[in-house]
Amino acid sequence: MALFQIGNDNITIQIDSMGAELKSLKRLDTGTEYMWEGDPAFWNRTSPVLFPLIGGLKNDEYLHEGRRYKLEKHGFARNMQFTLKSQTNKEIWFSLESNEETMKKYPFAFLLELGYELQENTVIVKWKVTNPSSGDLYFSIGGHPAIRCPILEGAKQTDYRIRLDVKDKVMTSVIESGLISGEKEECPLEDGYLRITENMFDIDALVIEDHQAHETAFVKPDGSTYLTVRFDAPVFGIWSPAGKSAPFICIEPWYGRCDSLDYAGTWAEREWGQHLAAGECFEASYQIIV
Numbered sequence: 001m002a003l004f005q006i007g008n009d010n011i012t013i014q015i016d017s018m019g020a021e022l023k024s025l026k027r028l029d030t031g032t033e034y035m036w037e038g039d040p041a042f043w044n045r046t047s048p049v050l051f052p053l054i055g056g057l058k059n060d061e062y063l064h065e066g067r068r069y070k071l072e073k074h075g076f077a078r079n080m081q082f083t084l085k086s087q088t089n090k091e092i093w094f095s096l097e098s099n100e101e102t103m104k105k106y107p108f109a110f111l112l113e114l115g116y117e118l119q120e121n122t123v124i125v126k127w128k129v130t131n132p133s134s135g136d137l138y139f140s141i142g143g144h145p146a147i148r149c150p151i152l153e154g155a156k157q158t159d160y161r162i163r164l165d166v167k168d169k170v171m172t173s174v175i176e177s178g179l180i181s182g183e184k185e186e187c188p189l190e191d192g193y194l195r196i197t198e199n200m201f202d203i204d205a206l207v208i209e210d211h212q213a214h215e216t217a218f219v220k221p222d223g224s225t226y227l228t229v230r231f232d233a234p235v236f237g238i239w240s241p242a243g244k245s246a247p248f249i250c251i252e253p254w255y256g257r258c259d260s261l262d263y264a265g266t267w268a269e270r271e272w273g274q275h276l277a278a279g280e281c282f283e284a285s286y287q288i289i290v
Contacts, residue, residue: 004084006092010121010147013290019093020082020114022047024183025123027290034227034290036146036248043241045247046146048078049114052106052139055258056178064107064138064267072107073178074144077112079097089115109133111232112141126285136273138268140256142233143286146248149218150224154245158245162194162238163225165215175204180260193219194238205239205250207257208274216251227254231286235272253286 001018007028014024023046025034038046043190053075061068082094093115098108108131115126125145131137150157164170166189174183182241187194188208200206217228231253239250268275275280 001081002084004087004092006087006089006116006118008118008120009092011118011123012092013116013118013123015092015116017082017084017094019078019080020096021045021078022116022123022125025288025290027121032226033050034148034151034288036038036148037227042244043146044187045078045144048074048144049112049255050074050140050142050144050252050254051077051112051129052108052110053255054140054142054254058179058259058263060262062267062270062288063265069105069107069267075140075262076102076106082114083162085113090119091115100217100238101127107248108135109138110137110139117290121290123288124285124286127283129274129276129282131278131280134165134278136268136275136277137280138270138273140254140270140273141282141284142252142256143231144250144252145229145288146250147227147229148247149220149249150247151218151220155221157245157249158196158198158241159221160248162196163192163217163219164189164194164213165192166213167192170212171206171210173207173233175207175258176261179258180202180207182260182262203236203243204242205237205252207235207237209235218249226290228289229286232284232290255282255284 005014056073085093096112098110111130113128113169117124171184215230217225231249233253235254237252
């Protein structure tokens with residue numbers, strides 16, 4: 001593993017080559033660190049890339065071309081060493097390619113590229129997935145950045161709020177045993193604000209599907225915004241470890257999600273999954289603004 005840093009006049013970031021994971025995001029004028037520190041007492045990660053799977057599989061396995069495969073929750077990319085491809089003052093790129101070991105549990109050739117670009121006070125997290133083979137490539141990909149909340153020492157998380165670009169409500173997909181139950185619950189908003197409560201994550205993440213929102217912002221008790229996440233993803237999650245009162249919350253843009261309780265299809269038929277024909281490339285991104 002190796003740690004890389006880039007910066008501009010406003011912010012600096014650090015990325016670990018292990019998982020090409022964002023480890024630090026700081027404003028230079030205040031010295032404020034916005035990323036969770038990765039304390040294993042709560043959660044030992046900061047911003048893993050979820051590839052080629054988001055969430056879990058029914059029975060921890062999937063079916064492809066008549067054969068069943070095991071694949072760990074959130075996939076394997078977050079636990080692999082990426083290669084540095086390029087680095088400038090404002091942009092850095094890493095890559096990961098399929099190999100003999102990945103093909104044993106995920107029989108698809110792929111090239112995954114992960115980039116970070118700085119524009120003023122914004123980090124643009126970029127994904128490129130290329131299919132180098134003559135066959136089809138099926139995958140999911142998502143982000144999992146953990147944002148410090150509370151951001152001020154001595155403050156209570158429950159005094160903070162999350163603002164969405166929706167006014168009245170969102171519908172969340174009910175999670176049961178780590179899978180989508182098929183039921184929906186109404187999550188009311190107060191003029192776009194979601195109140196953070198002590199028991200908000202007792203069951204699991206809040207999973208919001210169908211392009212219901214594309215921006216979230218962390219709001220201090222005084223009403224000021226200190227960080228915004230923008231995305232085009234069709235699904236996103238809001239998560240913190242259940243029952244731990246962890247001092248961070250993750251905003252997770254997803255192109256894919258976990259299986260449903262009643263799922264009985266193949267890997268190619270998974271809901272919100274992505275598909276590339278031979279030689280095609282998928283590109284997506286999200287922004288973190290401080």
